[in-house]
Amino acid sequence: MRKILLIMATIFSLTAVGQVNMTVYLSNGEVKVYDKADVDSVTFGMSGDTDKYNGYEYVDLGLPSGLKWATCNIGADAPEKYGDFYEWAETEPRDRYGKGNKYSSDGSSLKYSKYNKDDNKTLLDPEDDVAHMKMRGAWRMPTLDELKELFNQCQCSVETAGDVKGFRITGPNGNSMFMPLAGYNMGESISKRGYKGIYWSSSLYEDEISSKANTVSLFDTGKFRFESLNRSFGCCVRAVIE
Template structure:
């Protein structure tokens, strides 16, 4: 009779399939143990979960250090982790402490804070249809339950499920424990505002201002700062209704991350006037949204600070973004002449001569400050006024100052100049590319005790000295027909139109 080996081949094939299934089970189980160890790293703040993607048989977890871990479904002993009274995490088996060869609990991490020789992960294998566990790196093995049979008889997958909300990832273990891990954005787990005052408030104004945030962990600050502004939102909520809106978002101008601190420079021009004047309150919140991750600083109160000290300005749409005041120093209306100042002096006077000029010894050839020529006085090579010698800064305070020569040139070259009369005062309307404008009166200049050319010519001081002859300073000049760069003696009295950044 002929020998039929079909049944034997079928049995061998079934056995091979079974072996493959069993091998896949313990491979997946050991992968889950490695994943569990990574989650403990996240619990201890070394790394942070950035995303979790569901697959056909489990989940793929991505961490802030670029590594990925896999959670797979399947049958395995209930390996878990639990924090003991010493604050450290230890391995468990079926809810009980998993002990090493020395009878001591197995730490998930070593004394140095990283998996090492003193932090051995348990290993699983299947042999003769039974699960075995090793706690000494594979040297010895202890038999556990059967690896075959009905699921649940000897334990299910190490992980039951994975879930999330706005703040946390949740990883449920088969032993009933749930690991809760804060959601990270590029390694950052949290951002907390650094207040300006003891009440927790942060200074804000209608110009540029900076907010500072502590980033946890500190090393994530630089990575956050490199991200696009699109993922950041500085939301402001008013505590009382305003004419504009109950909430706004402030544009972010720049970001910097250093030494664990995220610095955001924002544009406060959209803040309501009622907040700046103190008649309504406001709170702000930094929100960072990246993929499905959301991180928030929580709301903190804003403290109004007016760097312009009540003086008004106009944005003329200049390339530099510089703002020009609506009035001269010493004036209360745009058409008023205001006070006259010798260059580098901060108080008006009745007589403007070299004899009483502050920065010389009685003549233009005896300069004591702001000079680059040894033949006409003391050399210090200063080319622009110090803040304490700036008539705008001293008289108006805040962030006000006199414009530089370059900034006056920017005004001259980027605006239209139209001779006109405002409330009976002759001068020019200076109109920017955005349609906004300021009025400069033809206020003339003071020499000795006399006002010259008022009503026909305008001269306005700059911060800049003329380096070709330091007894002169730059100013801007206009009349009914043209506007030009001008330089004249420092001792003469000219009006000042302040600027702010």
Template sequence: MIIICPECGRGISSFADSCPNCGLPRSMFFKAANQRSINNMEFVDLGLPSGTLWATKNVGAKSPYDKGMYFAWADSEVKEDYTWENYKYFLGFHIAESNKVPRLSKYTGHIRLGIVDNISFMEPCDDPASVYNDMSSMTPSYEQFKELFENCKMSREYTKGVNGIQLVGPNGNKLFLIATGYITGTKILKEKCPVFWHNRCNSYGYDNAGCFSTTDFADNYCTFSPERCCGVPIRPVRR
């Protein structure tokens, strides 16, 4: 598996004892990622109807061509293994209809999933975009992502050694979305596509949350709902 060094942003083997590029020891990978303060986020106006400003890079990234950090939904701690057992609000499993079902302490809408609070939108205290930047930044909503993809021209692009999607807004300004995939356990899926959390859980129970991505051919956007414990990048918007 390839992981991202939090110091230099290079992809390295998960079996490496240290980063061959900058020398950061493996034991410091996740400590460095969790301690990094991102206070130089830049935003671009694409001329969208709502006036929403989009960050030019992912949370934790040093540039638009760096994948940045991966987060479980509403959990600002970077993980080595993206499983329920490592999730911030995980209470344990119970068996329902012969299936292991996670019990959660927050963001639940059904008693079978734990403590019911009927909160389905990510709160600022749990939002990595706010935690690592400032409270004026946030994980985008479903509606903001939909507006972005439906109002911008989209094309696949390979630049500076990385694959991604180039979006051109109504006013001609551009936004590059690096291909990131997402992580379940330690495995990266959809590696050739940009994948981002939005700020809302799914509509039933809330053990899954929403992502925006693109099709493999980069000719359209798509949505899906992985388990909340999966590791997914975040592209902030400005409040």
């Protein structure tokens, strides 16, 4: 955890022998005393841009909604790692993408037994939300509107972390996160890795047959685009909490 504890008061006091101490009163009631000679600087607020919830690191980008974003893709243990691919409404990676989605009622990817015109469901239920099922607690997938807030409110630039190309997304408060261009999976092969990254939202694309869900596509040119994609594509997921 890189978040500095909020300091309620900082007092420099002279001792009987003239030594200068710094007494720090923490918000949890603890009192800590430091020799001033050992103190280089005092920082109030946050030293970095991340904290943890339920064991997973998140970043507060200063978005108007207050939404916090996970620092890693689901299935990754570092921001520059790609993570796993998921079909929309699936909660486990697949060996082969594009056929056999659990809600594909006819085996084709054109007719679905859930999230269709009959049930009028337009957002994933918790049991079909991979972020909630993997990370638990309040973690979930972002809606399309929340993806739009992220990319419309933040500054985006392309950078390379290690040997992985991705988007550096910097929020209104100056905090940032990295989203790799992991590509996508259809069939058994990964396409466009290093050139494009596709991230699912939890929002169904409401077309005539409800075979698509909403995504954001990131490109190595620094551009992004909100698109609808067939549910059976394997794409990345980045989780959020409120």
